[in-house]
Amino acid sequence: MSSIIVCHACDLVQxxxxxxxxxxCARCHAxxxxxxxxxIDAAVALGCAAALLLVLSNLxxxxxxxxxxATRETTLVGAALGLYREGYGLIGALVLLTTVLIPSFQLASxxxxxxxxxxxxxxxxQNELFRTLTRLRPWAMPEVFLLGALVALVKLSAIxxxxxxxxxxxxxxxxxxxxxxxSITPTEQFWHWVEGTRA
Amino acid sequence: MTTVLLGRQVGLRVCSHCRxxxxxxxxxRVRCPRCGAPxxxxxxxxxxxxxxxxxxxxxxxxxANLLPVxxxxxxxxxxxxxxxxxxxxxxNNGSWPLGLLVFVASICIPLLKLLTMAALLFSVATKxxxxxxxxxxxxRLVEFIGRWSMLDVYAISxxxxxxxxxxxxxxxxxxxxxxxxxVVVLTMLAAESFDERLxxxxxxxx
Numbered sequence: 001m002s003s004i005i006v007c008h009a010c011d012l013v014q015x016x017x018x019x020x021x022x023x024x025c026a027r028c029h030a031x032x033x034x035x036x037x038x039x040i041d042a043a044v045a046l047g048c049a050a051a052l053l054l055v056l057s058n059l060x061x062x063x064x065x066x067x068x069x070a071t072r073e074t075t076l077v078g079a080a081l082g083l084y085r086e087g088y089g090l091i092g093a094l095v096l097l098t099t100v101l102i103p104s105f106q107l108a109s110x111x112x113x114x115x116x117x118x119x120x121x122x123x124x125x126q127n128e129l130f131r132t133l134t135r136l137r138p139w140a141m142p143e144v145f146l147l148g149a150l151v152a153l154v155k156l157s158a159i160x161x162x163x164x165x166x167x168x169x170x171x172x173x174x175x176x177x178x179x180x181x182x183s184i185t186p187t188e189q190f191w192h193w194v195e196g197t198r199a
Numbered sequence: 200m201t202t203v204l205l206g207r208q209v210g211l212r213v214c215s216h217c218r219x220x221x222x223x224x225x226x227x228r229v230r231c232p233r234c235g236a237p238x239x240x241x242x243x244x245x246x247x248x249x250x251x252x253x254x255x256x257x258x259x260x261x262x263a264n265l266l267p268v269x270x271x272x273x274x275x276x277x278x279x280x281x282x283x284x285x286x287x288x289x290x291n292n293g294s295w296p297l298g299l300l301v302f303v304a305s306i307c308i309p310l311l312k313l314l315t316m317a318a319l320l321f322s323v324a325t326k327x328x329x330x331x332x333x334x335x336x337x338x339r340l341v342e343f344i345g346r347w348s349m350l351d352v353y354a355i356s357x358x359x360x361x362x363x364x365x366x367x368x369x370x371x372x373x374x375x376x377x378x379x380x381x382v383v384v385l386t387m388l389a390a391e392s393f394d395e396r397l398x399x400x401x402x403x404x405x
Contacts, residue, residue, distance in 0.1 A: 006206035006213040006220045009335060010399040013204040013211060027203070028335050028399065033218060065361045067368065074360040082360035088372045091380050095356045098349065127235045131216045138387065141346050147304075148353025151289075151297055155354070156361065158292050159368070191217055191233060 005032055038184035040118050040193055044111065046181040051107045053174035057167040058100065063153065067160035075167065076100055095145075103140045103178060109133050110185070120197045134187055142175040203402070212238045242394040246323060249393045253316050256385035259378045260309060266375030269355055273368045281375060282306060282351060305351040305379070308344055312386045315341050319398065326401040334398045342390045348383045352376065 005016045005023075009030035016032075017023065023032045061073035074082065076099055083092035109129045116123045123129070149168065156162050206212055212223045214231040221238055223229040229238045267279035280288070282305050289298035315337055322334060355376055362370040 004211065004220055006211045008213045008215060008218050009395045010331070011206045011213075011396045012399075013206055013209060028332060028395075030335070030339075030395075063357065063361060065364075067364055070364045070367065072361050072364055074357065079356045079360040082363070083356050083372060086359060086372050088376065091352060091356065091372065091376055094380055094384070095353065099353075131234055131236055134216060138346060138391075141349055144347055144349045145353045147300070147347075148350040149357055151301055151350065152354040152357040152361075154294050154297050155289065155292070155358065187217055191219070194233075 007032060033188040034186045035189045035192055036184050036186065038189070040114055043181060043185050044114050044118065046177055046184070047107055047111045047114065050174055050177040050181055051104075051111070053170050053177060054100070054104060054107065057170035057174055060167040060170075061165040062149070062167045062171070063165055064163040065156060065160050066163065073165065076171070098139055098141045099145045102136050103142060103174075106133055106136060106140055107178075107181075110181070113190075114193075117193050117197060122194065122197060126194070130190060137182065140178070142171065142178060146172060146175060207240055212240055214238050215242070241396060241400075242392065245392055245394040245397060246320060249316065249389045250320055252385050252389035252392065253313065253320065256309075256382050256389065257313050257317075259381045259385070260313060263309075263375055263378035263382050264306070266378060267373035268351070268375040268379060269358065269373055270371045271362075271368070272371070279373065282379065285351070301351060301354075304347050308348050309382050309386065312341050312345055312348075312390075316386070316389055316393070319393070323397045323400075328401045328403060331399050331402060335395060338390070338393065338395055338398065345383070345387045345390055348386075349380075352380055352383070 003016050003018070004013060006013050007025040007028060007030060010025060010028035012025055012027045014026055014032075021036070022034045024030065025032055058076055060075070062075055062079070064071060064073040077096065080092040080096035080100075083089070083095065110133060113123045113126045113129055116126075153162050153164070206220075210222060210224050212221050212229065213219070214221060214234060214236055215238070216236040217231060217234040219231055219233040221229060221231060223238065226240070230236065231238050264282055267281055269280045269285070271278040271280065282301075286298050286302045286306070289295070289301060319334060319338055322329075355372055358370045359372050362368050
C-alpha cells in the first residue's frame, strides 16, 4: 500500500498515517478512508441475517387494510405489481429495484465475494462484482421505503383500520442489518481483506 | 498551508471506485491495478453530462408538481391529488409532522437539488475560486439527501396496492408520479456524474 494518498474529492496529495483507522482530507474534509476492526465472519453473519430477513419480509403481507368488512393486503412485490397493473410499470420497476432487487443483488454478491476471502481465496469476477456493488449502494433505499410506508399508513388510518404485518417488522430489521453491514464493510476494509489473501 | 500539491500536477490519480492512489503520466489511459476500474484525471464530460441531466430534471419538475400523482375514487366522490394537495390533506388530518416531512422530501429537496446543482455547475463554468469548501459541502449534502425524495413514490405505491376495494374505494396512480420519479432519478444521476474536484480546480496557487 502506498504511503501517499490523493483526495478523491479535491485532488490534494497527502501522506497516509499508517496508524489511523479513519482519515479526512486536510483541505476539503472528505473522508479519505475508513477501516473497521470487524472480521469477515461478522460481515458474513450480518449478510446472512439480512438475506434471511429480506426473504421473510417477502413471504408475508406487509400491511393489512380493513374497511367495512372487506380486507386487502399487500406484499412488497405486490405493491410494485399493483403499479404495473395500473399501467405504471416503470414506477413499479423502480420500486421493486430499489427495495428488493438491488438490495438482494448487493447481499448475494457481497456474500459471494466474502465467503472465499475467509479461506484466503478470491472469487471469480470478484473485482467487477465489488465495483458494481459499491456503485449500486445509493440505489438501495429500504429506509426511504419505510418512511414512505409510514406516510401511506397514516393517510389510510384516517379512513380504514390498518394492521401492520409481520413483513413490515421483518423489513425494519432487514433495513437495520443492511445499515450495519454497510457500516462494517467500507470499501477500504474490503480491499484490506483482499490484500490479506496475498500474504 | 504553504505548498499545495495536487495529484494532477504530480502525475498521481485516485481510483473513483476503490480510492487507490495510482501513478499515471499525463493523459494516459490507466486501469486501477487493485480493482480494475478505469481511472481518469477528472470524470470525462462531467459538466456536460451533469448539465443535460439537470436540465431534463428541471423540465420534468413542472409536470411533477402540476399533474395529479394520484386519483382517489370513493363511494361519495372522485378526487385527484397533486404532491402539494397531498401535503395539505395530511396537515388537515392532523398529522402535520408527516405533512412537513412530505413537504420537505417531495417539494423542497428536489427544488433545492436543482438550484444547488445549477449554481455549482455555474461556478465551475465561470471558473469561480470562491468558497470551495462551502461549495463542496453543499454538493455532499445534495448527494446524500437526494434519495429521500423517493418517499412519496413509495407511499403512492402502497396506497395504490392497498386501496382497491370493490365498489367502496379505489386509488389509481397519476401521470405526475412518473414525472416525479424521473426528477428524482435524473437528479441522482446528475449528482453521480458531477466531479467534485472541479470545484477545487481553480484555486489560486498558495
